[in-house]
Amino acid sequence: xxxxxxxxxxxxxxxxxxxxxxxxxxxxxxxxxxxxxxxxxxxxxxxxxxxxxxxxxxxxxxxxxxxxxxxxxxxxxxxxxxxxxxxxxxxxxxxxxxxxxxxxxxxxxxxxxxxxxxxxxxxxxxxxxxxxxxxxxxxxxxxxxxxxxxxxxxxxxxxxxxxxxxxxxxxxxxxxxxxxxxxxxxxxxxx
Amino acid sequence: xxxxxxxxxxxxxxxxxxxxxxxxxxxxxxxxxxxxxxxxxxxxxxxxxxxxxxxxxxxxxxxxxxxxxxxxxxxxxxxxxxxxxxxxxxxxxxxxxxxxxxxxxxxxxxxxxxxxxxxxxxxxxxxxxxxxxxxxxxxxxxxxxxxxxxxxxxxxxxxxxxxxxxxxxxxxxxxxxxxxxxxxxxxxxxx
DNA sequence: ACCTGAACACCGTTCAAGT
DNA sequence: ACCTGAACACCGTTCAAGT
Numbered sequence: 001x002x003x004x005x006x007x008x009x010x011x012x013x014x015x016x017x018x019x020x021x022x023x024x025x026x027x028x029x030x031x032x033x034x035x036x037x038x039x040x041x042x043x044x045x046x047x048x049x050x051x052x053x054x055x056x057x058x059x060x061x062x063x064x065x066x067x068x069x070x071x072x073x074x075x076x077x078x079x080x081x082x083x084x085x086x087x088x089x090x091x092x093x094x095x096x097x098x099x100x101x102x103x104x105x106x107x108x109x110x111x112x113x114x115x116x117x118x119x120x121x122x123x124x125x126x127x128x129x130x131x132x133x134x135x136x137x138x139x140x141x142x143x144x145x146x147x148x149x150x151x152x153x154x155x156x157x158x159x160x161x162x163x164x165x166x167x168x169x170x171x172x173x174x175x176x177x178x179x180x181x182x183x184x185x186x187x188x189x190x191x
Numbered sequence: 192x193x194x195x196x197x198x199x200x201x202x203x204x205x206x207x208x209x210x211x212x213x214x215x216x217x218x219x220x221x222x223x224x225x226x227x228x229x230x231x232x233x234x235x236x237x238x239x240x241x242x243x244x245x246x247x248x249x250x251x252x253x254x255x256x257x258x259x260x261x262x263x264x265x266x267x268x269x270x271x272x273x274x275x276x277x278x279x280x281x282x283x284x285x286x287x288x289x290x291x292x293x294x295x296x297x298x299x300x301x302x303x304x305x306x307x308x309x310x311x312x313x314x315x316x317x318x319x320x321x322x323x324x325x326x327x328x329x330x331x332x333x334x335x336x337x338x339x340x341x342x343x344x345x346x347x348x349x350x351x352x353x354x355x356x357x358x359x360x361x362x363x364x365x366x367x368x369x370x371x372x373x374x375x376x377x378x379x380x381x382x
Numbered sequence: 383a384c385c386t387g388a389a390c391a392c393c394g395t396t397c398a399a400g401t
Numbered sequence: 402a403c404c405t406g407a408a409c410a411c412c413g414t415t416c417a418a419g420t
Contacts, residue, residue: 014403015404051397159363179342183351187375230413232412241386241412241414242386
């Protein structure tokens with residue numbers, strides 16, 4: 001896990017500072033202008049050359065994954081809370097809501113997440129697999145409790161959350177979305 | 192409907208030829224490289240300057256809408272066929288499949304369609320409203336037949352088809368998609 | 383009325399040169 | 402080892418000049 005280079009000398013401090021600055025600026029730009037925002041503008045505002053940004057984050061997805069670390073931590077914290085929920089159906093439902101909210105952290109995030117879903121080398125893919133695994137856990141509990149259909153997989157529900165996040169990014173501003181959400185919920189529920 | 196300019200003289204023939212060439216090239220590029228393909232490349236291969244392309248199709252969406260005319264015609268033809276289907280549930284289901292296929296005409300088409308869904312001035316929006324209306328008709332028949340829940344709207348099912356087309360564009364290559372489809376179908380069905 | 387090609391502004395990415 | 406700024410290739414969009 002420790003990717004520290006061979007020798008550690010003075011220059012590492014400004015490298016770390018640059019990395020932090022890039023990450024800070026990127027988080028703000030992603031939040032304000034979406035996941036597709038100009039990386040050149042991020043570098044400029046962070047006060048570094050474009051090549052420096054590329055050195056630290058070789059792809060846009062790497063930068064996205066790094067910027068998502070804090071929200072991901074919050075999501076995992078919420079997962080811990082939800083493990084204590086007694087009703088398995090409520091636990092699953094609230095987990096799916098939290099998942100949808102996480103996938104809505106940046107406008108335009110669902111598209112690269114979908115692309116990463118079948119591309120194992122993407123930095124976003126790892127996080128996807130982890131989240132699908134957690135969804136499987138909540139789902140299994142609900143299935144044991146008899147409130148979720150046996151044939152459904154965690155991956156399906158992850159995809160459903162991703163779809164809702166996608167439409168939320170360009171909001172369908174009438175009753176379509178709630179109904180669609182109900183369409184999906186009644187799809188996995190046995191109630 | 193006839194948008195012919197005030198006076199018609201000789202130059203109109205080469206304008207029409209240019210328009211046809213642009214449209215022909217665009218259809219091929221959209222099909223091969225997706226809805227986000229370079230318009231500059233389209234203009235170049237069509238043998239016109241970029242400004243000529245913009246004169247005929249002021250926005251990318253205008254060009255998309257024009258390129259979709261033939262597939263849209265086929266979809267409307269299929270609608271006519273499906274009106275003759277006796278079982279209302281089968282009619283609705285086959286219409287939704289046809290809709291999903293139409294929305295998958297070009298890779299990356301679902302994104303601009305979603306954007307157009309709430310933006311009345313887009314050339315794609317008009318076609319959306321029409322398709323939602325048709326979906327409402329099939330849905331109403333199924334609801335009268337008792338095979339679809341009363342609270343569902345045509346817009347919901349249009350959105351569901353759009354979502355399936357979106358994920359199909361970057362295929363989720365295992366069982367997730369069929370199950371998600373079933374999630375949605377069981378969402379509207381009363382069976 | 384229509385077309386053309388140049389021009390402008392922007393972006394992603396890479397590379398030689400510095401420290 | 403790391404950073405820098407220039408450079409390259411590309412794209413969308415607009416505009417003055419032609420016919």
